[in-house]
Amino acid sequence: MxxxxxxxxxxxxxxxxxxxxxxxxxxxxxxxxxxxxxxxxxxxxxxxxxxxxxxxxxxxxxxxxxxxxxxxxxxxxxxxxxxxxxxxxxxxxxxxxxxxxxxxxxxxxxxxxxxxxxxxxxxxxxxxxxxxxxxxxxxxxxxxxxxxxxxxxxxxxxxxxxxxxxxVTEPTRRLSAREREVLALIAEGRSNSAVARALSITEAAVGKHVASLFAKLEIPATADDNRRVLAVLAYLRGTAR
The missing domain is CATH 3.30.870.10 (Endonuclease Chain A)
Structure with a gap:
């Protein structure tokens, strides 16, 4: 703008x-x-x-x-x-x-x-x-x-x-700086391996960050939901910071 x-x-x-x-x-x-x-x-x-x-x-x-x-x-x-x-x-x-x-x-x-x-x-x-x-x-x-x-x-x-x-009443989950970087790249549609290359870290490290942000965002593993999509939605709504 x-x-x-x-x-x-x-x-x-x-x-x-x-x-x-x-x-x-x-x-x-x-x-x-x-x-x-x-x-x-x-x-x-x-x-x-x-x-x-x-x-x-x-x-x-x-x-x-x-x-x-x-x-x-x-x-x-x-x-x-x-x-x-x-x-x-x-x-x-x-x-x-x-x-x-x-x-x-x-x-x-x-x-x-x-x-x-x-x-x-x-x-x-x-x-x-x-x-x-x-x-x-x-x-x-x-x-x-x-x-x-x-x-x-x-x-x-x-x-x-x-x-x-x-x-101010809207719940906000405080992510670490690295977790925010990972989530921003996931929001661009990148896989864990692509995120790892972009951040120059290992894919295993990306997996740990993804698991951590899922926990902070209180997104459980279920057969009905795509956790990556739900995390991206939280990011776009501004409730994941």
């Missing part, structure tokens, strides 16, 4: 903004301190009617800040704020954080999950966005953006990511 014009414009505009921060327009503000970023986000959340958020892999916070953020989200939902959040799949590897995310989802802060890296982003209504300065976990600071063309492009980015993300 080709990138839309707004997203192409966004890439150029952000590159210009970040490369010459001395010339920031009045509707793009650089915030250097994370405490200030959190305070400004909390202030914006009080009156927001709609919130879109994306949280990338590796982003974490103190237990106190996370508890405060969750409480603020629940309060906002009680006020009628519409909330949607995209998180990276690895967040669900932590049982405590996964339980908190599902609590928010059940309360109305709808969550979806992606496997590819995403930029840390929060958009309030269609008037204010906070974007991490650099796409590196724990990096300080953010851009507070009020410029409408940039906000429109950021909303487009969010909606495109949301559309291809899966529901």
């Amino acid at each position: 080709e990138e839309s014009v707004p997203l192409a414009q966004l890439a150029r505009r952000l590159e210009e903004v970040v490369s010459d921060l001395r010339g920031l327009p009045v509707d793009v503000e650089r915030l250097e301190d994370n405490a200030l970023v959190r305070r400004r986000i909390s202030e914006a959340a009080v009156s927001a009617r709609e919130v879109r958020a994306m949280h990338p892999v590796g982003v974490s916070d103190t237990a106190r800040n996370e508890h405060t953020s969750r409480r603020e989200n629940l309060d906002a939902l009680e006020r009628g704020t519409r909330m949607r959040t995209i998180v990276h799949a690895t967040v669900l590897d932590d049982p405590i954080r996964a339980a908190r995310i599902r609590q928010l989802h059940a309360a109305g802060d709808l969550h979806r999950v992606v496997d590819e890296p995403v930029q840390q982003l929060v958009i309030f209504d269609r008037t204010l966005a906070f974007l991490r300065l650099t796409p590196v976990p724990y990096a300080p600071g953010a851009l507070a953006i009020r410029q409408q063309s940039l906000i429109t492009a950021l909303i487009d980015l969010f909606e495109r990511t949301w559309a291809r993300a899966r529901e």
Whole structure:
């Protein structure tokens, strides 16, 4: 799928903004301190009617800040704020954080999950966005953006990511990197011997990986089902990651 014009414009505009921060327009503000970023986000959340958020892999916070953020989200939902959040799949590897995310989802802060890296982003209504300065976990600071063309492009980015993300309640079986490679090649219709040649491993090793992914995907050996086809279907649905 080709990138839309707004997203192409966004890439150029952000590159210009970040490369010459001395010339920031009045509707793009650089915030250097994370405490200030959190305070400004909390202030914006009080009156927001709609919130879109994306949280990338590796982003974490103190237990106190996370508890405060969750409480603020629940309060906002009680006020009628519409909330949607995209998180990276690895967040669900932590049982405590996964339980908190599902609590928010059940309360109305709808969550979806992606496997590819995403930029840390929060958009309030269609008037204010906070974007991490650099796409590196724990990096300080953010851009507070009020410029409408940039906000429109950021909303487009969010909606495109949301559309291809899966529901947080959808079961996902975590495969190893090698198992994902094997399954991707099986999805191309390759035999075990062809997979072995493609990955430069032995056919016996491929057999072990196939058996492991069958077990993780809970696909039993039966006379009625083709396990390779069922595994490929799970791969295409996005429930095998």
